[in-house]
Amino acid sequence: DCLLSRGLGDVYKRQPNHKRRVNPMQEADIRRTNLSQLLRRKRCLRVLEAHSPISALLAEQSRLERGSGPSLVYDAIWSSSLTDSTHKGLPDIEILSPSNRLHGIREIFDVCSLPMIFDGDTGGKAEHFAIHVKMLDRAGVSAVVIEDKCGLKKNSLFGNAVSQLQDSIEEFCEKIRVGCANRSHEDLLIIARCESLILDKGMDDAIERCLAYVAAGADGIMIHSRKKDGLEILEFARLFRRHCPRVPLICVPTSYAHLSFDELEGAGFNAVIYANHMLRSAYMAMRDVAVGILEHGRTLEVEPRCLGIDEILDLVPGTR
Ligand code: SPV
Numbered sequence: 001d002c003l004l005s006r007g008l009g010d011v012y013k014r015q016p017n018h019k020r021r022v023n024p025m026q027e028a029d030i031r032r033t034n035l036s037q038l039l040r041r042k043r044c045l046r047v048l049e050a051h052s053p054i055s056a057l058l059a060e061q062s063r064l065e066r067g068s069g070p071s072l073v074y075d076a077i078w079s080s081s082l083t084d085s086t087h088k089g090l091p092d093i094e095i096l097s098p099s100n101r102l103h104g105i106r107e108i109f110d111v112c113s114l115p116m117i118f119d120g121d122t123g124g125k126a127e128h129f130a131i132h133v134k135m136l137d138r139a140g141v142s143a144v145v146i147e148d149k150c151g152l153k154k155n156s157l158f159g160n161a162v163s164q165l166q167d168s169i170e171e172f173c174e175k176i177r178v179g180c181a182n183r184s185h186e187d188l189l190i191i192a193r194c195e196s197l198i199l200d201k202g203m204d205d206a207i208e209r210c211l212a213y214v215a216a217g218a219d220g221i222m223i224h225s226r227k228k229d230g231l232e233i234l235e236f237a238r239l240f241r242r243h244c245p246r247v248p249l250i251c252v253p254t255s256y257a258h259l260s261f262d263e264l265e266g267a268g269f270n271a272v273i274y275a276n277h278m279l280r281s282a283y284m285a286m287r288d289v290a291v292g293i294l295e296h297g298r299t300l301e302v303e304p305r306c307l308g309i310d311e312i313l314d315l316v317p318g319t320r
Pocket residue numbers: 080081082083119155156157252254275276
């Protein structure tokens with residue numbers, strides 16, 4: 001109990017050089033539990049994508065001190081199917097299974113104590129999802145999000161520009177029930193992601209589905225939208241809250257990037273996921289640096305786009 005209420009961050013801080021006194025099972029329990037505790041404690045969580053140990057370290061170390069009020073930090077990391085696939089040079093079409101991705105997640109967990117929300121794509125076949133839930137549970141993942149699509153999954157931000165199929169409410173509810181039945185801890189949250197707005201099925205369809213998913217046992221809802229003005233996401237939150245005032249509600253403001261965290265929190269969201277920004281920013285800098293060295297025949301001009309060697313040495317504990 002004492003360990004759980006302190007959380008992993010504090011356990012690590014007390015251990016010089018990240019030497020842990022907790023055993024791996026305790027560690028997985030603490031990490032898994034931290035997300036549901038945070039959701040109870042805070043009105044809205046900030047979640048940043050991490051696709052590698054170094055990006056996870058940066059997420060954990062990022063802190064904005066403010067004169068008054070508590071400093072701002074990220075509460076959790078998002079394991080994105082888009083960035084995990086891209087990082088490996090593969091398309092975001094569910095080609096990496098959760099068991100493939102767990103190798104990278106264990107490396108992340110070795111250096112970062114934040115809880116993780118795992119993007120589980122469609123969850124695959126219910127029989128596969130049952131096994132993947134057990135694996136994620138054992139590793140200490142805090143939440144798995146599955147989306148209500150079926151067939152060959154394509155990235156949501158394509159919308160109807162590519163062929164994407166939505167699952168039936170009945171089939172998807174069954175997958176949620178299978179997920180819930182196969183976890184050994186209720187602290188592993190099963191979150192249902194609704195793609196009705198992505199696929200232009202309308203607000204009524206989105207609300208009907210989300211209510212069915214909650215009734216089937218989903219611990220929370222992720223609602224996704226690719227509309228740039230952000231109006232439909234705010235409207236969804238308003239309508240959903242009428243039916244479900246307390247069910248955790250998550251959004252991914254990639255398309256409606258002008259909406260601030262405070263605005264989304266005010267609209268009733270409980271977690272805001274910045275789903276791909278660590279990968280996009282890193283690889284933009286890499287692309288420019290690679291071309292810049294060719295262009296200038298030296299590295300002087302690209303140095304401002306690179307982290308200083310001193311900063312790298314400070315970033316990774318145990319380097320000095
Ligand atoms: C991801 O990050 O892989 C997501 C969010 O699923 S999106 O790319 O917007 O579909």
